[in-house]
């Protein structure tokens with residue numbers, strides 16, 4: 001290519017060639033950068049010089065003081081490149097660029113001007129001085145903002161010089177070239193689309209400068225754009241609403257939640273600070289937020305019962321003043337922190353022990369401010385007591401009686417009501433109310449014993465206290481105040497009150513009279529104990545008084561009867577054997593037991609050797625054969641003694657006639673009569689006793705028959721007898737041996753209750769008849785007739801009893 005250029009240059013050169021003898025100028029045009037030895041021009045030919053001339057003329061180039069780029073080849077007559085020529089180095093930007101020199105010949109001296117014009121070739125690319133450009137552009141830069149870029153430099157000239165620029169990429173910027181007055185091109189980069197640091201913080205661009213050469217050369221430079229942040233982004237909360245829950249009573253400092261807002265700006269514009277924007281003091285006193293971390297803490301006390309929810313408004317702010325807000329909804333979780341509250345609305349201090357079932361004792365309301373299970377309350381009574389608690393309606397309870405109350409068992413109840421909720425752990429409260437059970441007269445007095453028996457020695461002083469009955473009443477106070485009352489009854493037809501009296505307060509039983517065992521040995525009565533309740537309750541007890549005997553009666557001889565007038569003598573035939581029963585001394589002692597245990601002794605006798613007296617039975621028997629020499633008239637004195645302490649005794653005289661015939665006896669016994677006188681009394685008693693026995697027997701017979709007939713007639717009507725009791729005392733003495741020839745004699749006592757103050761039984765009264773007939777001619781013949789109103793059914797019918 002260069003050669004082709006060269007050929008062209010040569011043509012051009014030829015065109016400018018003027019051949020003057022002394023002023024001939026040859027102009028060559030060569031491109032720069034020809035290699036060493038390259039042909040510049042055939043100067044010899046162009047000057048029309050002969051090669052020889054060149055040699056002879058010692059042709060040489062006159063360069064002056066400029067560098068030798070070109071040499072003359074004399075042999076060939078051509079100019080050759082000696083040094084590579086860089087147009088840019090030689091001429092800089094000056095155009096045209098030419099080398100001027102002369103060819104000088106000697107012999108003759110000739111010179112020719114040669115001008116070698118150096119033409120530019122595109123051997124230099126545009127270059128930038130710096131290899132990169134740095135820009136810091138705020139993202140807030142507006143469209144159209146201009147940024148001047150460094151220009152490129154191309155040392156080539158002309159068409160090979162710098163021609164244009166291009167920028168890549170062109171997302172944000174476009175290039176704009178300004179033609180300067182001095183022909184320089186001003187390069188500007190214009191912001192076409194706003195920057196967003198948040199999208200792209202660093203932008204790299206490449207500015208390319210191209211020249212117009214062929215081939216085109218280019219130079220590039222890196223443009224680094226750092227997008228500077230602007231506070232174009234507000235903080236944004238990740239959630240617009242946060243939910244948190246916190247148990248009530250949580251400690252101060254508890255973390256509720258952490259809110260977080262992001263600000264994509266950089267630096268302080270992206271630095272978010274948090275604050276609570278709620279302006280209620282309540283919220284501000286309770287919560288705080290960490291300015292930097294967004295942790296929401298509790299600083300006060302939260303109580304579910306006060307507030308169940310809180311809304312905390314939170315603001316996030318960057319340092320550029322942009323804000324966002326969110327809210328934290330805080331749910332307070334209930335904790336079982338409230339005990340149930342028991343409110344006794346009404347209580348009864350006491351109820352009577354006979355209160356009906358389901359009697360309401362107390363009413364209370366119970367509530368628990370906690371919620372759900374923490375506020376569900378159950379109440380119960382803690383002890384086993386006869387009360388129950390009923391849930392009458394929601395939150396209201398009543399305590400009612402459940403079973404029978406008994407003040408005597410428990411007079412007071414401490415009713416403890418415990419209410420507990422169903423929280424975990426459960427909380428409870430309790431309240432105790434004291435309930436008195438008031439007394440009702442529901443207990444009768446109870447005697448300490450089911451029956452009483454007491455002894456009193458006869459002949460007591462009236463007014464003597466015998467003993468004490470005692471009854472207790474389980475009730476209280478007036479209902480338990482026992483008074484004792486002697487129940488009306490009669491003893492032997494006489495009101496019992498004439499025997500004993502009962503002290504109403506103390507229950508002491510006093511004897512009203514002096515008792516006589518021989519009249520009455522025991523008696524019953526009932527004592528009633530009555531309390532002071534209204535109505536009163538009572539009970540009664542049977543009391544038996546036993547009278548104890550004293551040896552206050554001497555034995556009484558019933559037989560042989562001692563009378564003054566009549567004469568009684570026992571006959572003993574002379575033929576009587578040894579052991580013949582002469583007679584029997586019959587004596588009684590109205591006392592009893594030892595006091596009535598009699599013994600018989602012979603005190604005096606006409607002939608002691610003939611008779612003996614049975615110690616126990618009083619039988620007088622012969623102890624030897626009777627002889628003719630024995631006196632007809634025998635007299636024995638027998639002592640009868642009881643066994644009491646001290647013992648009492650009686651004596652009796654017994655006349656015995658030892659004879660075979662009655663006249664014989666009679667003559668002998670005339671003097672006996674007066675002895676018989678004093679026996680009258682005894683005989684009287686004996687007869688009386690016999691009469692009574694007979695009378696009783698017949699009476700019984702009559703009564704039995706009457707009753708039988710009566711029942712037979714009126715079988716439907718019950719017979720009720722109002723008769724007084726007739727005590728009957730069995731025989732105290734009888735013929736134990738049963739061998740005697742004498743009729744049996746019985747001793748009876750009849751005691752009447754009319755006047756027991758006398759110690760002796762009393763026989764016969766006014767209007768009754770006592771007859772005693774003593775017939776000396778017949779032994780043991782007695783009659784007694786007695787009538788007694790108290791014994792007989794019909795007081796007017798006397799009864800006759802005969803014993804033979």
Ligand SMILES: *[C@@H]1O[C@H](CO)[C@@H](O)[C@H](O)[C@H]1NC(C)=O
Pocket residue numbers: 412413414434
């Ligand atoms: C009831 O409580 C009172 C006082 O605490 C006590 O004195 C009394 O003995 C209690 N009564 C019963 C029946 O427990």
Ligand SMILES: *[C@@H]1O[C@H](CO)[C@@H](O)[C@H](O)[C@H]1NC(C)=O
Pocket residue numbers: 487528539540541
């Ligand atoms: C005495 O008590 C008995 C029961 O112990 C009773 O049957 C009777 O009626 C009572 N008598 C009187 C007079 O109260």
